[in-house]
Amino acid sequence: MSGKRTVIGMDVGATNIRSARVDATGTLLARDRRPTCADQGRDTVVEHIVGSIHAVSDDTVEAVGIGVPGPLDPDTGIVYAPPNMTGWGDEPLRDLVAYKIGKRVALENDANAWGLGEAWLGAGRDRSSLILLTLGTGIGGCLVLGGRPWHGAHNVGCEIGHIVYDPDGVPCGCGSRGCLEQYASATGIARRAAEGIEGGAKTTLRVEGLTSASVHEAAVAGDAFAREIIEETGRILGVGLTTLCNFFDPELIVVGGGAAAAGEMLFDPMRAELAARAIQMPAGLPPIVPPQLGEDAGILGAARLVME
Amino acid sequence: MSGKRTVIGMDVGATNIRSARVDATGTLLARDRRPTCADQGRDTVVEHIVGSIHAVSDDTVEAVGIGVPGPLDPDTGIVYAPPNMTGWGDEPLRDLVAYKIGKRVALENDANAWGLGEAWLGAGRDRSSLILLTLGTGIGGCLVLGGRPWHGAHNVGCEIGHIVYDPDGVPCGCGSRGCLEQYASATGIARRAAEGIEGGAKTTLRVEGLTSASVHEAAVAGDAFAREIIEETGRILGVGLTTLCNFFDPELIVVGGGAAAAGEMLFDPMRAELAARAIQMPAGLPPIVPPQLGEDAGILGAARLVME
DSSP states (O other): OOTTOEEEEEEEOSSEEEEEEEOTTOOEEEEEEEEOOGGGOHHHHHHHHHHHHHHHOOTTEEEEEEEESSOEETTTTEEEOOTTSTTOOEEOHHHHHHHHHTSEEEEEEHHHHHHHHHHHHSTTTTOSEEEEEEESSSEEEEEEETTEEOOOTTSOOOOGGGSBSOTTSOBOTTSOBSBTHHHHSHHHHHHHHHHHHHTTOOOSOOSTTOOHHHHHHHHHTTOHHHHHHHHHHHHHHHHHHHHHHHHTOOSEEEEESGGGGGTHHHHHHHHHHHHHHSOOBTTBOOOEEOOSSTTHHHHHHHHHHTOO | OOTTOEEEEEEEOSSEEEEEEEOTTOOEEEEEEEEOOGGGOHHHHHHHHHHHHHHHOOTTEEEEEEEEOSOEETTTTEEEOOTTSTTOOEEOHHHHHHHHHTSEEEEEEHHHHHHHHHHHHSTTTTOSEEEEEEESSSEEEEEEETTEEOOOTTSOOOOGGGSBSOTTSOBOTTSOBSBTHHHHSHHHHHHHHHHHHHTTOOOSOOSTTOOHHHHHHHHHTTOHHHHHHHHHHHHHHHHHHHHHHHHTOOSEEEEESGGGGGTHHHHHHHHHHHHHHSOOOTTOOOOEEOOSSTTHHHHHHHHHHTOO
16 A cells, blocks of 8 residues: 555444545554444445445445454355344345445454554554454454464454353353353453352442443452452453463463553453463563553554555 | 476375385385384484485485474574483474485474475365374374464474463473363373273273273274264364364365374264364364375375475
8 A cells, every 4th residue: 555545444333433534654644433222224224324425434444354243255245144233144244335425345253353453553563473352242363373363274263252261061052052251351250250140259349230340440459359250250261361372372461441541450360360371482471461552453453454 | 387397295204214216296106114213312313313214315415394393493493302212302303404415404393294295285285274183192283374384483382282271271292281182182082091091981992901902993893982082072173163263264274184084983073072162153163084095194284384
């Protein structure tokens, strides 16, 4: 992409659409944010996507990259019945948008766009491979390899939330049992805390309205039970990262998402568990770090998709 | 490599050194096999390696690829105190051999050489990525990506035997607990069978002299306990493969090594467990197949290393 040319990067979430016009250096030149209206059907969402593109467009724009909740096939641009989008079947979202705007469009899983943004301009600058984990309602993930998101041979990669933590563990919506996200997502943290409270744990926490954020707050306020839940979450993630490091050995691990706000209380036991378990060669282990770009990572990664 | 030029591929095991002169199509033009004498120190092993190279050399040979038990750094050619080689520290094996023969030498982990051979001319022909598991004393493994073994960012990849199967499980020599190879290697199969026998299982098997091969033989002869041990091994491997597929989604999975001789009795439950657990996209799941090249895979993969 030459100096004057720009692209649009867009992050389509279940709640909001956020987009920006972006130049070759990653500078955001114009921004737009509007509701997704995911409950109003496919055509309304497409209309809002196109509206947001027009809001940030000018005559320098060459192409549009869009990060959306998967599952999807980036080669065909088809989104497969995303659970966050009411009433969607398998929809050719890329071509629907491209037809309306008359420009090249690329579609990518939102976690992959986030990881690509961090790899380009954030925590993973100058790294050849990174694994990103996002601790939210579930655990999203992405593997960036040589500057591109890895899709796998069948477009599954990279569902880090569904690596098996406990083969006989908690049933997961994916059909398996004991998936990592059942224990270490924001939802998993709240569930484990609730089980402890119901089991009679001494804590200021109550089951009603319990979230990973309230567990973190209580831990900061000195609640030992809450602190142990966060630290145990770090150890659980450290076990999952041991598997990823022993198998794949990435250059860097980035852990973000809402539940990662617990910071060092979570990261320290995660790093300690990895150091205690993972096979170490003389070159050492991958650092585990938070993301650096905040909400813009998804927009920048989506923009990066269409820069050649 | 032009038509007349050849390379030498070599597989250095704890017991034997096997080598061959190989042309660009993978035809083995001359072979040698001799004892490694791993208990007689580094200089003796190097002497036997060089002797084997001379035994298959002619004036068409351009370079030598050597597969050896790791750990090692393929970039520096240094082998780090391999447990199967008595008295070795960190040894510059590549340069020791290259100095003696005056040709280019490449060094690779033996499991990586095996996988590369299968990717080139065996089960993985025409596949862009494959994961190989070898079920032996431990579980070795390899990831071949775009025709090259993946080394990881710190030369750890790809220790599939040490992905975590049970976080609180059996202690492993690597320092972690519950590693896959504690359950599903030939050693792990024999251990689980012995535990069942000591627990009073009804079986023709005895603890004395128990091996994964004797468990397989008993299962073939109709011993229900032995059959369940083999089938359970398949399910355990299926859990491990679920993690690998959900994270990385390879195009093909190859399962070889001594304990894989159990064949469909092992492969069927492995495939069933993967199908029941792994996230499936419309493109489906990777096939799980046995290797095709037998003992020559390691030689051919080592040869492939030095063909450009």
